[in-house]
Amino acid sequence: MQIALAPMEGLVDNILRDVLTRVGGIDWCVTEFIRVCDRLLPASSFDKLAPELRQGARTAAGVPMRVQLLGSDPVCLAENAALACELGAPVIDLNFGCPAKTVNKSRGGAVLLKEPELLHAIVREVRRAVPAHIPVTAKMRLGYDSPDGALDCATALAEGGSAHLVVHARTKVEGYKPPAHWEWVARVQDVVKVPVFANGEIWTVDDWRRCREVSGAEHIMLGRGLVSRPDLALQIAAARDGxxxxxxxxxxxxxxxxxxxxxxxxxxxxxxxPGRMKQWLAMLTRGYPEAVALFAELRREDDCQRISGLLGMEEQAALVCVA
Known part of the structure; x- marks a missing residue:
């Protein structure tokens, strides 16, 4: 069983990847998506979102990090994937699940689930472009507005060369609205020959047990549940091992x-x-009652020194933020 930390744009950056992987229980993590349009990106674009490439593509805790790309041009994605590998990416992950309107309008993320043939072409070209020993993987949703094409999309990705699939068990239109349709993960597993990770609405150990029972998936990817409960992966691993x-x-x-x-x-x-601190603290309120009181103190505070004081960092309260 593998437990992965999900790539969440605007939330799980290198800082949060570092902190969460220090807790333990996470087998690997993924960068926020690197947007690929119509050109070969400079190395600085990769360094910005994946600074762990400078340290062997691992977080400080030693957890492997994968590089995720998002786009719709098979050749351009392939060229950028090859560059990412040269920079040290151990795995190339492809994003076919982002539900953001701005991303979908520019033909990226979940909107591509309307075009299974294009999904196949993208994975095939990326697979051809990167060294044989470097896996290419994909993350998908069940569809754009309906799961009717989920099996066709999953088949296209697997036959294109994806080493495994992560299935966020909702459509783009459903966004993050409960429930996650774990039964569709089971259906995907029935039609592909590669490992399938279940993703979506796993907030607790009990959620994981239900997900495993319904989906039959051995592997899972945790997103908001892990951000809200940083030791959720450890809790699940312990439950798995009795x-x-x-x-x-x-x-x-x-x-x-x-x-x-x-x-x-x-x-x-x-x-x-300050906004980044509040963002994570707001999510921690779901798992920790104590976070509610602290968030109430911090929510309107924008002074870095006072925030340091509220966090009990008196020795740093006299410091100013630096860019």
């Missing part, structure tokens, strides 16, 4: 919060760093 596990407490989570804030201040300007 081991008693004590979930990480709010107190034990504090060093991670402070490390996240420290890195956010170094990466972002004073204007944007």
């Amino acid at each position: 081991i008693e596990y004590q979930p990480i407490s709010w107190e034990a989570l504090q060093p991670l919060l402070r490390e996240f804030w420290r890195q956010a201040q170094h990466k972002l300007s004073p204007r944007y760093a």
Whole structure:
């Protein structure tokens, strides 16, 4: 069983990948999508979203990181995938699941699920362009507005050369609205010969048990559930192995919060760093009642020094954010 951290654009950047993989239980993670349009991107574009390439494509905790590309031009995607491999990407992942309107309008992400032939062509060209030892994988939704074509899309991706499929068990139109249709993951597994990862609405160990029962999937990808409960992967792994596990407490989570804030201040300007802290803290309110009170204190605070103080980083409260 593999447990992966999902690529969530605008949320799971290199900072959050670093912090979450320090907790443990995650077998691999994926970058936010790198948008490919009509040209070969400069190396700096990869470095911006995948700085882990400078350290062997691993987070500080040693967890492997994969590079995800998004686009619709098979040749251009293939050329950029080849460059990503030269820069150190150990796996190329292709995004066919992003539901964002701006992405779909520019013919990227989930809108391509309307064109199974194009899905096949993209994976085939990327597979041909990258070294044989480097896997090419794909993440998909069940469809754009209906799951009726899900099996055709999954077959196209697998036959194009995808080493495995991650299936977010909702359509683009459904977005992130519950429920996730895990039964469709089982149907996908019936028509492809490659491993299938179940993704969507796994917030707790009980959710994972139900997902496994309904989907039959051995492997899972965790997204918002893991961001909200940073040790969810450890909880699931312990349940899988029949081991008693004590979930990480709010107190034990504090060093991670402070490390996240420290890195956010170094990466972002004073204007944007507070927003990143609030974004993660807002998601933690789902898993930790204590986060609700802290979020209430921070939600209207934009001064980096005062935020440091509220996080118990008195020694850093006198520092200013740096770009």
